Amino acid sequence: MDRDGTSHINEEKAHILVVTYPIQGHINPLLQFSKRLASKGPKVTLIIPSTTIRFPANASTSLISVAYIPDGHEEGEILSVDEELKQFRAVVSRTLGDFIQEQVESKFPPTVLVYDAVMVWALDIAREQGLHGAPFFTQSCVVNAIYHLVHHGLVKIPVLGPFSLIPSAPLLEVSELPSLVTNTELYPVLMSMVIGQFSNLKGAKWILVNTFFELEEQVAFYDFS
Incomplete structure (x- = not known):
């Protein structure tokens, strides 16, 4: 604490980004992981690529920050599963990179990106921004x-x-x-x-698995x- 009473504890707090694939079976485990991680002290931001979906008002996310980034899907748009996956990767590769860059230049620059393992390309984005990457396997x-x-x-x-x-x-x-x-x-x-x-686990800093050991x-x- 400085002589004027200003504390620098928050400024030194670690910041961890967590990005999930935007379907319920992936959001739920990564949300719970994010809250448990935040309870240990670091600042945690859960990133949800979604143009149309938002947490319900009564969702408990008080321990963490939740950020939404565009996923390229327009409400009412009908695509096949394969078309949607291709579009998702193309758009989110860009919007996730932009979001991380904003955070790197912020007051609380992140050091780690925990990413949904199905978004394997997120590791390359993290490393390009100087962050460690850790896949989270929801299955x-x-x-x-x-x-x-x-x-x-x-x-x-x-x-x-x-x-x-x-x-x-x-x-x-x-x-x-x-x-x-x-x-x-x-x-x-x-x-x-x-x-x-x-395909690229050797480049990850840690590997996280959602399981009952x-x-x-x-x-x-x-x-x-």
């Missing part, structure tokens, strides 16, 4: 492991029969597997996006290389 370790094996060519797709993930686990029936590995023609761009989550300990520690 369970089992699903991550399946996609990881597909990415490295260790499992042939489409999977047409019972699937053994690790020796000590029971066989998984086709109905229990992610639909993208059993029907590869369903959404080819989405398939490429989820498998691509593992005691339920997935064997998978979490299994060597899939």
Whole structure:
């Protein structure tokens, strides 16, 4: 504290950016992660790429800041899943970069970008701005492991029969597997996006997974290389 009573604690507070893919199953875990992270002391800004969706008025986000950036989607616009994914990447790559640049030049410049793992290209944007990058996998370790094996060519797709993930686990029936590995023609761009989550992990500073560890300990520690 200065002699005039002004404190510099807030000015020195770490600032962490968190960006989520804008669908509920991704927003919820990253929102909860952001609030838990903020409870430890740093300033946390949750970034939601969305032109039309906003948090309801009663949503509890008091611990964090929430920022919205354009995603290029116009209300009432009808696109196929693959068209929407392509447009999302093209627009958000730019708007996220612009937002991070604004924050870097602000009073509280960020040092880390935690990004939804399906937005794999966000790591390049973070590093271009001098930030560390950390992917956050919203799906369970089992699903991550399946996609990881597909990415490295260790499992042939489409999977047409019972699937053994690790020796000590029971066989998984086709109905229990992610639909993208059993029907590869369903959404080819989405398939490429989820498998691509593992393409640049070596460039990440940390890797974060949304899981209940005691339920997935064997998978979490299994060597899939």
